[in-house]
Amino acid sequence: MSKRDDARKAAHKLARKTGWSVDDFEAKSPIEKLQELDAKDRSKDTYEDSEACAECAKAREESGDETALCQEHLAAAMGF
Numbered sequence: 001m002s003k004r005d006d007a008r009k010a011a012h013k014l015a016r017k018t019g020w021s022v023d024d025f026e027a028k029s030p031i032e033k034l035q036e037l038d039a040k041d042r043s044k045d046t047y048e049d050s051e052a053c054a055e056c057a058k059a060r061e062e063s064g065d066e067t068a069l070c071q072e073h074l075a076a077a078m079g080f
């Protein structure tokens with residue numbers, strides 16, 4: 001079973017738990033993107049977004065890791 005399937009299952013589980021309409025939820029782009037794009041594509045978009053982010057710049061500086069991201073962009077990179 002792929003991670004993508006796990007994410008899909010988790011989304012369904014969450015939707016049931018919160019009473020969201022799964023159909024509406026899945027019609028919206030973040031989940032569709034999550035299903036369609038692989039992690040590399042998501043990361044690429046996120047790194048482009050994060051270029052102008054001061055928090056990301058700070059995270060890179062502090063960690064010495066030039067791929068470091070602030071919490072917000074890290075979450076985005078993970079598909080949230």
Ligand SMILES: [Zn+2]
Nearest residue numbers: 053056070073
């Ligand atoms: Zn950032």
